[in-house]
Amino acid sequence: MKTQINxxxxxxxxxIGQEQVAGTNNKIRSEIGNMVKAENPEVMAIKVKGIExxxxxxxxxxxxxxxxxxxxxxxxxxxxxxxxxGVSPREGKNKPYLTISGTCEVCIGCGNxxxxxxxxxxxxxx
Numbered sequence: 001m002k003t004q005i006n007x008x009x010x011x012x013x014x015x016i017g018q019e020q021v022a023g024t025n026n027k028i029r030s031e032i033g034n035m036v037k038a039e040n041p042e043v044m045a046i047k048v049k050g051i052e053x054x055x056x057x058x059x060x061x062x063x064x065x066x067x068x069x070x071x072x073x074x075x076x077x078x079x080x081x082x083x084x085x086g087v088s089p090r091e092g093k094n095k096p097y098l099t100i101s102g103t104c105e106v107c108i109g110c111g112n113x114x115x116x117x118x119x120x121x122x123x124x125x126x
Contacts, residue, residue, distance in 0.1 A: 002126070003035040005104040008119040015116040016082060016108075026103075033103045036124070037066055044068045044100065045125040048117070051076050052125070053098065065102050072096040077110050080121075086113025 011023020023029075036044075044055050055070035077096035078084055088094050088111055096110040098117075106117050 002039055002124040003032060004124055005032060005036060005100075005106075005119045005122055008032060008104055010105055010116050010119060012105075012116050015118055016080075018118050029103050033101075036104060037102060040068065040124070046070070046100075047123045047125055048098070048106075048121050049080060051079065055098070055100070067102065068100045070098040070100075072098055072108070072110075074110075077108060080108050080117060081110075081115065085115065086111035 008024045008029060009021060010018070011021060013020045040057065042057050044057065046053050046055070053070040053072070053076075055068040057066050057068050059066045072080070074087060074094055074096060078087070080098070086109065087096075094110055096108070098106065098108045100106050100122070104119060106119055106122055107114050108117055109115070
């Protein structure tokens with residue numbers, strides 16, 4: 001079974017559906033992040049609130065930092081964000097996404113808006 005990030009807690013004040021709480025210790029977050037990097041070097045399959053997504057890893061030149069990028073439909077973005085934050089009435093302007101950083105912080109965005117979502121919502125699949 002893949003290493004999971006759903007035990008991590010984001011301590012930011014901008015986490016959808018979560019009161020501001022103390023976040024997971026950086027040492028623990030780094031240890032889990034290193035295992036996730038090793039297990040998902042190129043792609044990552046996840047399930048978030050019942051939505052299955054497949055994302056690609058984007059590594060820095062030094063291969064020390066990585067971000068997995070997942071494209072979202074407008075409907076998926078609205079389901080995850082709980083609203084239409086950043087959704088433009090001009091369809092061509094909308095590029096909703098979800099990213100997972102190498103430290104396992106999960107962010108969703110659309111247009112100029114971005115927010116964290118709780119890591120507890122994410123299940124890393126195969």
